[in-house]
Amino acid sequence: MIAPVAALGRGVARSISRLGALARFFVRTIVAVPTMTGAGRRVAFRVLVKQIWFTAVQAVPLLVILASILSFLVISQAVRELGRIGATELIGSLMVVAIVRELGPLLTAMVVAGRSGTAIAAELATNKVMGELNALEGMGIDPWHYLVLPRFGAAILSISGLIVFFDVVAVLAGFVAVAGAGMTAARYFDIVLASLTFRDVWMSVVKGVVFGTIAGMIPSFAGMAVRGASTEVPIAASQAVVGSIFFIFLGSGVFVLLS
Amino acid sequence: MNEPPILFEAVAIPGIPDGGFSLEVAALSTTLIQAPEASGVDLLSRYALGLVRPASGRVLLLGKDVAALPRRAALAFRRNVGYLPAGDGLMQNLSLRDNVALPLRFGSRMSEGDIAGRVSVILGQFRLAGAGDRRPADVTDEMRRRTALARALAFDPPVVLMEDPFDGLTTRASTELLTIARGGESDDGSRRTVFITGQQVPSVVERRIEWRFRLHRGELEHDA
Numbered sequence: 001m002i003a004p005v006a007a008l009g010r011g012v013a014r015s016i017s018r019l020g021a022l023a024r025f026f027v028r029t030i031v032a033v034p035t036m037t038g039a040g041r042r043v044a045f046r047v048l049v050k051q052i053w054f055t056a057v058q059a060v061p062l063l064v065i066l067a068s069i070l071s072f073l074v075i076s077q078a079v080r081e082l083g084r085i086g087a088t089e090l091i092g093s094l095m096v097v098a099i100v101r102e103l104g105p106l107l108t109a110m111v112v113a114g115r116s117g118t119a120i121a122a123e124l125a126t127n128k129v130m131g132e133l134n135a136l137e138g139m140g141i142d143p144w145h146y147l148v149l150p151r152f153g154a155a156i157l158s159i160s161g162l163i164v165f166f167d168v169v170a171v172l173a174g175f176v177a178v179a180g181a182g183m184t185a186a187r188y189f190d191i192v193l194a195s196l197t198f199r200d201v202w203m204s205v206v207k208g209v210v211f212g213t214i215a216g217m218i219p220s221f222a223g224m225a226v227r228g229a230s231t232e233v234p235i236a237a238s239q240a241v242v243g244s245i246f247f248i249f250l251g252s253g254v255f256v257l258l259s
Numbered sequence: 260m261n262e263p264p265i266l267f268e269a270v271a272i273p274g275i276p277d278g279g280f281s282l283e284v285a286a287l288s289t290t291l292i293q294a295p296e297a298s299g300v301d302l303l304s305r306y307a308l309g310l311v312r313p314a315s316g317r318v319l320l321l322g323k324d325v326a327a328l329p330r331r332a333a334l335a336f337r338r339n340v341g342y343l344p345a346g347d348g349l350m351q352n353l354s355l356r357d358n359v360a361l362p363l364r365f366g367s368r369m370s371e372g373d374i375a376g377r378v379s380v381i382l383g384q385f386r387l388a389g390a391g392d393r394r395p396a397d398v399t400d401e402m403r404r405r406t407a408l409a410r411a412l413a414f415d416p417p418v419v420l421m422e423d424p425f426d427g428l429t430t431r432a433s434t435e436l437l438t439i440a441r442g443g444e445s446d447d448g449s450r451r452t453v454f455i456t457g458q459q460v461p462s463v464v465e466r467r468i469e470w471r472f473r474l475h476r477g478e479l480e481h482d483a
Contacts, residue, residue: 130348132348139411
């Protein structure tokens with residue numbers, strides 16, 4: 001009778017302990033920012049640019065496909081149903097509320113977490129297993145400056161940029177869907193832009209920063225938490241994706257509650 | 260004034276249960292500590308660099324207890340010392356050229372052009388000129404080890420710490436590695452102080468080392 005309760009307690013205690021470690025990792029990362037030297041900043045910037053290439057630029061084709069299909073499906077179904085009751089003007093609200101405000105940021109963050117989160121966790125875990133972190137420290141190079149901060153920064157910048165990109169592609173794909181139903185481009189963009197507020201734009205930016213922090217921090221934490229066995233590398237990659245997606249959904253829920 | 264470049268004071272290691280590991284490493288010479296795996300000797304260089312803090316005792320490296328320094332000061336101090344970790348510790352996603360350039364980019368104010376020139380000279384000295392653009396996974400063990408040593412010596416440090424540097428290398432390659440690490444000979448000995456820990460060292464290489472110690476039954480024996 002006591003054993004299941006004890007097992008549950010152990011699980012909860014482990015989760016709380018891991019959350020504490022994640023919080024410490026986050027603080028350590030933030031504290032590392034002002035300690036970078038000028039030379040360190042130059043090197044970190046080069047790594048940051050490379051990471052943006054992997055995280056944002058290489059994710060563009062996948063995002064174009066996802067944003068186009070999602071928007072086309074939602075808007076083509078909506079235009080048919082709303083047309084029956086003569087409420088096609090609501091397509092603008094649907095586009096802004098469902099896609100720009102909610103699904104765009106969520107799907108973009110999940111794509112980055114899935115593509116780059118695994119890569120970050122696996123790369124950092126391998127760095128650790130191969131003794132590269134130890135070597136960096138021995139050379140006087142802070143692994144946080146060289147490895148963690150550029151990936152963290154790239155995740156924030158990439159997700160923020162990709163959310164805007166996703167929204168633009170979704171709006172354009174929505175037009176393809178309504179054009180089939182006979183709506184003109186001028187009418188469609190009038191409706192969409194009338195529904196779009198300044199708040200939607202800056203909320204997208206805020207979501208980009210929050211989801212980017214999650215997608216950069218959790219994989220880095222998972223990768224750096226490896227102790228030294230190569231069998232831990234795939235475990236770290238898996239934990240990175242699961243953890244990132246969980247916190248991205250949680251964050252999305254919190255945004256809905258706050259708005 | 261004549262303080263030893265490395266001083267171990269009763270450092271706790273499993274291989275010496277009584278009193279710990281104590282040693283004054285002589286300047287401008289090579290010191291070798293040979294010991295079986297799990298004796299803790301493999302951690303001595305990391306203790307000296309402050310990467311790991313010993314359970315008891317302390318290590319002074321160039322007069323500093325690096326483990327007691329604040330993190331930022333410890334990182335800056337380590338740039339005064341060459342470190343060749345076990346394995347090689349090369350960044351697998353960087354070319355050999357970028358691996359050698361890494362400490363220079365982080366720890367100096369040299370321009371990118373000056374760094375490129377300096378790295379080309381170093382690669383030439385280490386017979387790696389033709390392999391600079393290859394990744395560690397694409398070259399031999401010997402080339403990786405030479406690259407790791409080139410990286411460790413990029414700032415021409417007075418002290419070099421080496422962990423198992425000859426593991427898997429031929430006698431010729433091991434001898435060459437030691438010669439490069441010592442940095443040439445003078446009337447006072449070698450140009451650098453070299454501290455080596457390891458399990459197996461080729462006998463030809465052993466004969467070129469001034470101070471050899473072996474951990475035997477919990478005691479450090481001078482291997483004359």
